[in-house]
Amino acid sequence: MSGQNVTYRNFDSFEKETLRTLKESGATSTFNSMHNLKRQTLQTKANSIVPVTLKAANKKTISGEKLVAERSEGIFVVSRYAPKMVRDEQVVAGASAVVLSEDGICVSNYHVFEPVIDTTRVLTPLDSIFFVAAKSGKIYPITEVLSYNATSDLAIFKIDPKGDKLTVTPVGQDLPAGANIHALTHVYGHLFYYSKGVVARNLCTSELNADTNRSDITADYCKGSSGGPLFDDCGNLVGIVSTTQSIYYNEQSQTDLQMVVKTIIPISSVLRLLKQQ
Missing domain, CATH: 2.40.10.10 (Trypsin-like serine proteases)
Structure with missing residues (x-):
């Protein structure tokens, strides 16, 4: 991929840009709140098996440049909106998640979703909206937690793609030491x-x-x-x-x-x- 144009981006403004998108779209009032998500998750059982249509594994080796170019849009920034209280309202980018299916099934860590899974954790007024943002700037609501396993530190969750065609990540196999x-x-x-x-x-x-x-x-x-x-x-x-x-x-x-x-x-x-x- 030598000779390609190199794009430089100010990632320091990502959270501010996401906040602007969130406000302009009216998502602060329409996206699922963390409190609603927590109530929904009370009905979710650990180790539930989630039906999903996975993308088949690629067979050909690709360069690091191609990997970054083709996979980035399928890697979400798990974000939280905090309303204006002691500080000005803000979006906090806190973790990562990966798109597994076209209909919006994603995977992240249990510890990322623990505030809405753990019944002993008490949410605060600052725990307002939990959502994901793509590299392109698009934002999507987290609609439900489908399954989780605390020991493996995994959470499977669903977003609303809002009619967009998501970038789905192909799934491979475990790797041996040295790979x-x-x-x-x-x-x-x-x-x-x-x-x-x-x-x-x-x-x-x-x-x-x-x-x-x-x-x-x-x-x-x-x-x-x-x-x-x-x-x-x-x-x-x-x-x-x-x-x-x-x-x-x-x-x-x-x-x-x-x-x-x-x-x-x-x-x-x-x-x-x-x-x-």
Whole structure:
């Protein structure tokens, strides 16, 4: 893809642009509120199997440039609208989500949706509207949480595509240690951040519970990347971001940072919550 024009974008204005779109469209009064979403989620059972039509895996290797160009619009910014109270009204971009189907089924982390799933969590007046925004600037309401698993740290949810043709992410398979892996996530303050690495190891905390399966990788990400996708060399979804662990030479005082281990959820854990139609 050499010789292509390079586009430079001011991502620092993304939240302000999203707020303007939200206000001009009247979405602050029509989108599903977090309080309504929480009431709906009380009816959702953990580990519910969600019927979905997944996009078949690509077979050909693609370049990093093509991966970013073709997958970005299918990676949403999970956002929250906070009304004017102590501070001016604002949109806060807090995490990532991936489009799995044309009708708006998406996946993110359980911990991203925990405020509306966990019955012990109390919402505040600042917990107003939970929605997603695309790279193009389009915004979509989150209509319901379809399934979740706290152990695998996954939440399957539905948006209203509002008649738009969504960019659906093809789904691949778990990767072995040593395989290349690509991250395209919303690093804190740095939306749509691409990095590349390898699967460092595959692990679990219980051989009897596949929901504890995880992979450590060397592709870079940090907070804000929760729910973000990991891809194989063909651009297929192979995992979802979960956590990071900072390792210090002196753990007691947390000084002399030596490395940060990035841990992801393998795609097999996502597929256990889905049923291909």
